[in-house]
Amino acid sequence: MSAAHELAERGFAVAVYERQPEYVGGKARSTRVPGSATPERPALPGEHGFRFFPGFYRHVTDTMKRIPYPGNRQGVYDNLVMTTRMLLGRGGKKPIVGLVNFPKSAADLRVLLDELLTSDTGLTDADKELFGARVWQLMSSSYERRQQTYERVAWWQYMSTDRQCGTRQPCPYEEYCVGGLTHSLVAAQPKLMSTKTGGDILVQLLLLMANPSAHTDRVLNGPTNDVWLFPWLRHLQTLGVEYHHNHLTTAIHCDPQTQRISGATVRDHTTGTTRRVQADYYLAAVPLERMALLVSPEMLAVDATLGCIHELANPKRHSLNWMNGVQYYLNQDVPLTNGHVICIDSKWALTVISQAQFWPKFPLGGYGEGNVKGLLSVDVSDWFTPGLNGKAAHHCTRDEIIHEVWNQLEAALNGGGMLLDRNMIIRANVDADIRPEDGALNNPTVSEHDAEPLLVNTANSWSLRPEASTGIANFFLAADYVRTNTDLATMEGANEAARRAVNGILAASGSAAAPCPIWPLHEPDILAVLRWEDRRRFAQGLPWTNELSWLGRLLHAANHLYHRIVGFK
Template structure:
């Protein structure tokens, strides 16, 4: 009989674990809370009551869509998901963006490239951005930013893990000397908060320097690599070109998928140190049943897992209590990042990539979708009248907007109105306005944003997010678990698990799933090959200064950008070079 594995949570982590296990001959069951969707926070959604007869509903996105070139785990899996006409499966549905636009209130937007320049137009764009950009950054600002990046590049892994993990990104990157009394502060807007807040989807004042630094370095290194693609997006709605084909493939491999099932309790026997079963509730019939398997993977998000940990589980593995601590509101480990879509009566391309609204109060990022969806024309959705689609992500739901209210304090109509006001103020600063309110045919806020006061921990907030995003806050690594637990047959696969990626992303979720599967392979004595796991890329050219810093760190010495012994090494090499030349002569 096949070894049976039950997976709870059908997001990217749960689907990734199911995929790896099914390919290795395991019997797999997945229990997912959503009634129809898969992919968790990666999914796209249908706008309710938007489809005319014979038409597909208008497509909406839950959150940010971004597949940077340093992703290796999730893209490896995508290559193994068949898609008609694609040699590399759904991976071939990723398309490269070429530009990024940074908008500012009252100033012309800055358009730059996101990849290493390859064409004359790329070089012209770079030169124009450098010569005409009115950022307000001083020479001192640029020198400080460069120094901070160089320190990250040349710091050893041990220093980053044990020192920078305990420092918030904002604290590491900024000092009181940068801004003085200038308001707003360009250095903080561009170099500390703006890019990080929007692209990495994290709170710069809370995120650890290890996490923020590692990811920012990956993006910068991609931009300097002539063969890399920094920013990629899907060529259609996420469900259509990735998640639903993935579900069909899993089912073809024998995976049984139970939709609309809520995980309510893990039954742990402290004597055997194992899980004996898991209670799930069918949300359609409200019937509870006990799921039993040889091994169990919890792929539910942090806030759900914290509620499922019970005294019996803690009696076997007390470190699971750190998950509960990590989910406490006082740690600010859970943030909101949700989408708002505007369906327009004309297409507004903006730029061939993402638009970062640097100084928007709610940290908006926007992308014009139709230019990347050639096989999914907007006329095929809704009533056929929509021609343009601006997909916006709100990254800061707790800062006051132009209306004086945080997004979390607004009703859904107020969110739609305020996001558009911020977009207009961000985008309409060039020679001609890019957008106007008259373009809007319909708008949609992600269905996870609810106006239900009764479910809130903070009674002053009028909305809540059903699926918040994990933020890797400073010094949170010590609370985060490995994929294998002290309970013999329980494994964890979610974005809060310790991974090389170290960020709440599709990549991190996939890597966590691979680690959980490897744990099951080891525990079961399977002869199947382990899942491959990759480290983040670190340039070989910097191996020497990192080795030098590792030696300094082992001696308790601080980082230094100087390599005093390099001169002696070069002098010695030069001496022997000339000696060798003289010998040959």
């Protein structure tokens, strides 16, 4: 959708072949809960997983500002609302309420002080010192060191976890600083994820929290389809984009004589027929596991680097993981907190948000039988670790998943007094991509039982990831595995990849249209001197150091003086 938007605005005729029969937006879509519609009301809104828009997103939010929405000056972008709190649920202990933004009120300060002074996390001074030192090293390291060194190191190894705990049970440092947050937020195995990826995203979030003018965490003010994706589809169609729903691409044809893509075969699941479509330029916006099936020997003969897609999708690399949603529709509203809840020690790495408080224009009583008052949307990020029931999620039936996720929510959130009760549940929904109806999920091969797994940036995987422009002159890639500044499987990364692919098409076609803007991740200016110093050391083959040279100290002092003068003016 991002690529179609940018191309259509620049005068290209675009046709999109979409696998979904009616939905758009891939993993970002919301859905209709099967069997919940009534003659009076539409079906309850379900989700592949809840939406989360960190403040460092720039590409996807720039696009959102160009999608019209009635009454909104900045289009669907104005449907984003800021959260103010984060809650850490801990088994057997009182949950911790924390800020996600710089304090902006007396109430914020009280929450911050309570969090700092009374939270019984079990973290030692040595834990805090180690975490701070590792984050500081990331912030003051040059881009070159991150790309060429930290990319090859797993997050777990970088954070020096193995020397922290000698027991089989996770210690507080692992739960709070290394594994829990990482696993819950990006479904990444901390022992496999690249330090460059994990470190870059963590630094972005920490910088947002320290910025008085930033919004760290934003969510949509209604079901994703209603307040973003369907308005976007309508806008694309007004721009002339042709949408062909319920079509699956089954082959991409490469002409060995011209060394160009000559067509693609698509199957229309509505009619059961197949046909070959032709265009000047072809853009594959499909996930990794699907693209691996489409790269043919003829394509490899022209661009051998596309073979890296096969290697990246190899199950032995663990590049694909599951992160899928479960929703609970309740007979009362349970706000939990004004933001996301991380069940820090939950077996299945649960995160949850109470949606009703953010959807004032979409009251849940307007759906289904009209008796729903609350909605807890849960993301399950670990499907392969045994739960409280002794079974991994991928071994469970749909009913077992619903039962076990709720048990883990109760265990994580009811430590400070009864909050959740099973009698609240009216109905529950498991993401349709999880398909236990095919039999018990007893095979850990990800792509067989989750129709849409999530890419995980494992250590040293950057070298296998392709650019948006390929060695085939009229073939381009736009997906979360493409190399981007975002470097994470997110809506932001997909949008940036689409912009890079569109810029490649503009160059290949000789178009005079302005290229799509692409932004780097934010790097604090005040640390520019330290990054410059480390770049110099890295070029000389020297390790990172916290000690500045005399020149570095001089430049650091000059930089500090400059900012004080500018601030005074």
